[in-house]
Each structure stands twice: as C-alpha cells, then as structure tokens.
Amino acid sequence: MSVPIGTETLEIAPGRTREIGCTGAGAVRMLKVKPLGLPDDRIKQEDILRELTISLSWDGEKKPSVWAPLGDFFATSPGLNSFKTRPMGCVDGEFYSYFYMPFSDGMRLSIGNDGDASRKLAVELETVSLDEVAASKLLRFRAAWHGDDFTGLDSERFLHKRGDRWPDWPLLVVNGRGRYVGMSQHVWKYGGWWGEGDEKFFVDGEAFPSTIGTGSEDYIGYAWAADPPFITFSSPSASISRINPDAQQDTSVCRFHLSDDVPFEKGFQGFIEVMPNRDCRPAVYDVCAYWYGDSSSSNPYSAVPLEKRRHLRPSREMQHVMPSTFEVIKPGPGMIEGENMAVVRTGSGRHWIQDMAGFADGTWSGDGQLIWTEGKLGDEIEMEFTVGESGRRELVAAFTKAADYGAFALSLDGKPLARDIDLFDEKVTTTGEIPLGAFDLTPGKHVLTAKAIGQNPKAKTGATGGYLFGLDYLRIKETKQ
Structure with a gap:
C-alpha cells in the first residue's frame, strides 16, 4: 500500500536540521525536493x-546510510541542472529520486543548513508498506559524497x-555484501580533455x-564526443547535466547501473582513473x-564539513590545484628547482626545461627538470644559483637517471667536489637526494658545474647523445653545529 506523506514545506534556520520520518516497515519509493526562494x-x-545537506537513516541507525550535499545527492552539481534518468533527475527546479529504499523499523530524512541564512524547501516523500520480516531481508540503500577521500x-x-595503483581515484570503497548501482561525478577544469581515465x-x-x-x-555514455561544441544529454541510465560548449569549468555527469548492477559478497572498490591531458589544469573532482x-556494508564515509565541500572554482592560473593523485610535488625548504637555475654556459648541445609529469616514477619536484642533451665527452654545463646569507652550508642535489644519461664530475665555483655521479638507470627515474658536501658560502651568485666524463658500460646512445644530464633540484x- 502506498503511503504518501505528502508535500511539506520546511524552513531551515542557519546551523539547524529539519527531519521527516515514519515508523514501521516499508520503503521509500519516491523522494522529491524543490529549493524555494x-x-x-x-x-x-x-x-x-552545497551548504544544504541531505541524510537518510534506516531502522534507528546512529550513522546515516546516506549523506551528501543536497544537489550532489540527486546526481547533479553544482546548482540546479535539468536532466532526466530513471532513478534520479531535476525537472523545473525540482530534484527527484525513484530509488527503492526499504526499511524494517522506521526511517528518518534529515536536511541540514550549514549556511548563514534560512532556506525553504518543498519536500515530497512517498513510501510503501512492507512486511517486517520481508523488509528485514532486503538490502539498504546507501549514498556517500566525497572529494578526494x-x-x-x-x-x-x-x-x-x-604508488603501484596510480592513477586510480576512488569512487567507492566499502566492505561487506551489497550491490554497486552507480555514481554521479562533478569535474571543474580548464584546458584539455579530462575523460581518458578508465x-x-x-x-x-x-x-x-x-x-x-x-x-x-x-563509461558515462558519450564516447568520441570529446570535441566542441559539447552538449548535455539525458538517457535512462546516464546523463551529462552540465557542461559548457568548450567543456571549460563545470562538468556534471552520472551513470547508473540499473540492469547491470555489480554484486559483491565481501567488499567493493570502484575507481576512475584521473588521467587528464597535460594541459588540463587545474582540475577538481568530487563524486x-x-x-x-x-x-555489514554500512556507509564508511564521514560527513564533510562545509569548508571542505565548498566549490573552489580555481582560476586558470591556479594550475597546482589537482586531485591528490596528480598534485605537483612542491619544493621543500631551501630547495632551488633546476628549472629555475640560470645556465651560464654549455660547451656543446642544448638545454631546456623538460616536463616530467608523464614519467611513471613521478618523484620530480615541480614535475620538471633542467635537462642538457647532445653534450660531448669533456664538455660542461654551468648552472647559477644565489645565496642570500653567508655561512657554512650543506648542499644536496637530486638528479635524473635514465639509460642514455652520462657520468659527470661536479664542481662548485671552479673547485672539484669529492664525488662523481653516474646517472645511468634502465628506467627514467630520480636519484633521490645526493650529498655534495659542506661549504662556506658568501652572499651572491655561485656556479655548479657538471662535466661529462664518461658513460656507464650499460648506457645507450640515442639521438640526443649518451651524455644526457638532468637536474631536478639543488637544496x-x-x-649541524
């Protein structure tokens, strides 16, 4: 028997929560929410x-099975974006959900307001009565929102x-028995295409x-549509509810598993690879x-405080803002990036700043290096850095290693250092920090010189020579006194 609780207008004061609930056994089969004013x-x-939140609890549980910002729960974000799928959508400014949500001992719908002004919403809830024993055997509906969790x-x-699991970005990680039925994802980005991740x-x-x-x-359902002008679309199980014709800034997508849900007995881990083009920066993901x-498969995620769920909207210049799987390693104290050092002289070849973001090892500070190629045996590259205050200082450096990199003698201000370095490795990687020694440094400019003195016996000579040199940073x- 259908039991419409009806439409109720809720006014929610700042920092407060309003609840709607019912007792007994049953299932929510329709939920509509329309923000007013x-x-x-x-x-x-x-x-x-994003200030308004929704949560749903079944059978008197203390931690809700469902928690999300209001619009995100209904599979679109940010804002009110018109779309239709079978389980969820937004029509004429009203969100709807037709997910079947059973309970055996009551349910509670809570809407919170973390903003600084009162908000009004029209809420329509329809339930159907169930036998308590039958309801106790049914799986409970869950939903969780997060950004980079x-x-x-x-x-x-x-x-x-x-890590060995890069570039997987988590959609859902949960233990126990259940069925995965879908996700909605919001991406904010500038630059190139974001959607290559599997x-x-x-x-x-x-x-x-x-x-x-x-x-x-x-996965979303618009393969080979990655050329402008981009358009929104709706279908029974997937939608793009928000996208600009040039695909810049906000994109909102959803994908539901209606006839292809994924059952699990012990646990489920769902990921989407974060694999934007190199010029796709900044980028923000939430799901x-x-x-x-x-x-056994309760909601493992915590409610997210307002300051961590606000829409950041980073500007095009804020290219350091990326999901944590793609964040640039920032320089530490005392570090001078190789790409920021002036090259005073090279005996031969050429030098430039190389983007290292595409190499799997991924430990380059700033995702870049100063590289010298086509150098000849016996030639040098001189790199200048500046010291602010006089005193005894220890210098360490991180270099790049690869199959066609050479062996080098190092000197500081024309004085040879105690060690040479062999930059050969079968893969493109980094050396980690190598101590160069302790020095009495005066304020002003100093020159670090690398001289090509040979090759590792296993080294390979390519089109750019066999004496390649790469400096990640000097620190x-x-x-210690």
Missing part, C-alpha cells in the same frame, strides 16, 4: 546547494605516480579488476556513489 545569481544558487585505502599506493571495479578483494573500461567518456548493502641546508 533561491537567488537569481547562479553562483549563489550553487553555493547554497581515500578512506579504506593505503593512500600512498595511489599518489602522484609513486573505470575499474574490484570485487571481493580481487587483485585485478573484473571490470575495467576504456575511458570515462565511454556521489550509490549502492545497496546489508548491515641548501643549514649545517
């Missing part, structure tokens, strides 16, 4: 819908190419994903994931 300014609308994972395995689903602890896709755009689970350290 929103300002005309679209940015303000978007911010308000590695809950349940060893994050170091995923960060900045150092979806990967690991079921019940498998070492290799039983589902691995061919690109985010294929709302949906699944059904039994009592000036205070000496």
